[in-house]
Amino acid sequence: MDQTKLKELGIKLFEINAFKFGDFKMKVGINSPVYFDLRVIVSYPDVMNTLSELLTEFIKLIEVDTGAHLCGVPYTALPIATLISIKANKPMLIRRKEVKTYGTKKMIEGKFNAGDKCLIIEDVVTSGSSILDTVNDLRAEGLAVTDAIVVVDREQGGARNTEEDGVKMHSLFTLSYLLNVLREAGLIEESTVQSVAKYIKGAQIRSDGSFVENGGKVINELSRVGMTFEARADLAKCSLSKELMKLISIKKSTLCLAADLTSSEEILKLVEKVGPYICLLKTHVDIVEDFNDNFVKSLQSLAKKHNFIIMEDRKFADIGNTVALQYASGLYKISSWADLVTVHAIPGQGILKGLKAALNDPTQQRGVFLLAEMSSQGSLATSQYSAATMKMATETDVDFVAGIVCQSADLVTFPGLLQLTPGVKIEEGVDGLGQKYDSPEHVVKEKGADVCVVGRGILNAKNQADTAKLYRDRLWAAYCERVGISE
Ligand code: S5P
DSSP: OOOHHHHHHHHHHHHSEEEEEEEEEEESEEEEEEEEGGGGGGGGGGHHHHHHHHHHHHHHTOOOOOOOOOOOOOTTHHHHHHHHHHHHHHEEEEEOOOOOSOOOOEEEEEOTTTTEEEEEEEEEESSHHHHHHHHHHHHHOOOBEEEEEEEEESSSSSHHHHHTTTTTEEEEHHEEEEEHHHHHHHSSSSSHHHHHHHHHHOEOOOOTTTTEETOOEEEESSOOSOOOOHHHHHHSSSSHHHHHHHHHHHTOOOOEEEEEOOOOHHHHHHHHHHGGOOOOEEEEEOTTTTHHHHHHHHHHHHHHTTTTTTEEEEESSSSSSHHHHHSSTTTTTTGGSSSEEEESTOOHHHHHHHHHHTTOOOOOOOOEEEESSOBTTTTTOHHHHHHHHHHHHHOTTTTTEEEEESSSSTTOOOTTSEEEEBBBBBSOEEEHHHTTTTHHHHHHHHHHHOOEEEEEHHTTTTHHHHHHHHHHHHHHOOOHHHHHHOO
């Protein structure tokens, strides 16, 4: 590798502000003394050319088995991957990044066969989660991925995290190398080198989003309630929580409508009005008197039109074999149309295994919300029960658990899981049957709710659309205040 060329490129990247030193708020919510933004390079064709030349040479030099295809991690690495593809004469694949609104849209563009190998190209790596997102989509289509080429490794655990998932990372630059080059060239002070080095050592990110301090001590610096949904989406392990978090960020809505009506026509009319304001529609299909296939088809098309996710609040609570049948069979065939379902933890892990076993189409994305606490007066869920539920959600089947239904902020700590909280109403109080209500602000700021369930607060309103919008706006404002961003 031509070291002079490599150093010159490092300096050039600094000169065009592809990285800077200062005090920057990172996506994960902590401050960093160094910030990379390689998007600027598209404005410098000479830099693009040199970078892709060096990367092409680098790939040859490290003798990595490149396989049949290249795939850039969207978006910054796309033009870089394109140039390498041309220089190395190797076909490219494109992974879509947009939120999937519904169903099984094609995620990978380009020609390939299952079993083909694909090499990943990425610009800057911190935790490695973006690489793994792309890898997961490629693997879901049957492609084999074992290596990733990256322009800059920030040395904060990305290499270890991707390796844990069977992807070896090869970086053209490390942050330490760039610091040395700039220091040698007299472009930065020794104190900058020291402070960045100290930061890197103290901010090692693990794949679960926690930090490992220099001595190996784990600190959960990333607090779920302090992080944005955008940042949390990177850490989510269940594809549906990831999708829901992205959808929430785009729609600016954390509102879940509990459509507890008994006529299919009334539900559809309501959802048509309220659809633009919700991220999640929660159903109880066993209360619908005229349930039929067209009803779920209409709900699905409304979900597509207004971009929300559907959750059947079935509250499964039986042994694995029975829930598998309840999920996929019978009158409702829930697994065929509900993206998410609610599940009690009482039977133990077998309930998740049973539900998973009922899914026979691997391209169907499905997930569950586990109930750890209930909103009703005198609920029997003890703190021990809730803690055991959390263990169930975080230790196994993590790809299937999208979140937790609960009432307290300290239960869900992992930022990749969503907290769903029912019992939300502008007028606080208790209904005649023991349901307890708190205000939107209280559930978000005090109870740590991410997605908030509102039923009768909207159903009984004179103007349901305006009321849904009001709930959406108040919940969103409370969330923005909680994470410290402007609306
Ligand atoms: O603890 C819970 C869990 C759930 S999923 N308490 C609840 O109330 N729910 C559901 O949320 C309940 O089944 C209903 O569909 C909705 C609350 O409706 P509301 O009319 O009281 O807002």
